[in-house]
Amino acid sequence: MSFTEFKHPLIVDKLTRMRKADTSTKDFRENLNEIAGLMVYEIARDIPLSEIKITTPMGETKGFTIDVPVVIVPILRAGLGMVNGIQELIPTARVAHIGLYRDEETLQTHQYFAKTTKDIAEAYTLIVDPMLATGGSAITAIDIVKKWGAKKIKFICLVAAPEGVKNLQKAHPEIEIYAAALDEKLDSKGYIVPGLGDAGDRIFGTK
Template structure:
């Protein structure tokens, strides 16, 4: 298990644009998609390859292709905002969906929708959500994915905080975590500071 903060000037610049209160939903979504694409390079660094025979316009040679199916699992609804950017670079990826909401009394995540893909047991599975705050939703989503038989799982977020990272590490020590930022504070309302605000509302222009 590893925890990786992916640092790059382009990611830092786009994340700063997203943090701004006056950033439009359109610009927020576009920057989120672009950061997702930039993060792909690090997330897939250890994906297995297989050797294949190919013919170029000049001669025959050996090449390498990804040797494992890829499944993306956005946590609905904010996770949908990161999925498109990742899928642009991995167009063969299948997409499963997990919908969770927080119970107002217990504050625990509750599943309201879950749809898996075929062959998830043998796939390279990436669970995505822009925010890793308390860690409850991320941990629950990974529980569901493991219940489907997923074994090779990574969690990818844009902004995280120490409390959420520790919960995910404690609950799922076999899952690698990737983030673009580790922010300092989780406030008493469950929002990361400085954070992004409510990512779902900002992606879809809702209140």
Template sequence: MSFTIIKHPLILDKLTRMRRIETSSKDFRENLNEIGQLMVYEIFRDIPLKELEIETPVKKAVGYTVDIPVVLIPIIRAGLGMTEGIQRLIPTARIAHIGLYRDETTLEPVEYYAKSTKNIDESYVIVVDPMLATGGSAAKAIEIAKKWGAKNIKFVCLVAVPEGVKKLQESHPDVEIYTAALDEKLNDIGFIEPGLGDAGDRIFGTK
């Protein structure tokens, strides 16, 4: 079970900007995308490379290229806010999508949309959602990705709480979890404290 908090000064600065109640949707989105880039830069330190010969304007040289396809899976809708920044860093990444909503009676996540990509079983898969709260949606999304054949899966979020981390580790002990912050707890209505509010609403300006 791997759980990593990426404490980079630039990430902490941008996360603080996002937490502020007065931050606009535009600034919230921009900082979220930038944090996504910074986090993936750190996470990809162990990605396999392939050596290849190239020709520069001066002479032949040895270079390197990423030796495994990459698939991003945002959990709709808030996860969409992290994909643009990550894809800027990895423009060859393919994007699958998983849409989930919470059943009002059972409080369990229910799938309403899922679209995979080709060769996901051979890919380095990153499931993204800004918040890891109860852990239900993350666990369900990873379950769906595994049904598609995904094996090498990492979950990336902005803010997590111990309850969500515990749930995800129990459900998928083989999945590495990365976050920018571990907050205190969930409150009585399921919001992360201190958190940053409803990430989807703040990304898309729907409230």
């Protein structure tokens, strides 16, 4: 049961900017993309490489290239805010989509959309969502991705609650979980405290 909290100064600084209630939609979105890129730089250290021969201006040598397809799976809609930051570092990554919503009364997760890529079974799969609150959406998304045939799966979020981490580890103990911050708790409505508000609304400027 692996959980990693990133405490890099650049990530901590950018997350602090995002938490502020008066941060603009533009700044919120830009910092989210930048944090996603910083995180995936570390997360992808175990991505498989293959040796290849290349020709430089000075002659032939060997090099290395990513050996597997990479698939990013944002949980709609807030997860979309992390895709660009990852694709800037891995431009060949494909994007599958999972649409989920949470019933505000029961806190149960419901699926309304899912579309995979053709190579998901062989892929290095990154499920992304800014918030890991109760863990319901993450658990459901991983269930779906496993049904698609994915085997190498990692879950990346910005802010996690202890309850969500515990629930996700119980449901999928083999999944590696990465967060920019582990927050204090969930409130009575299932929102992360101190958190950063509704990530989807803050990314897209909606209410």
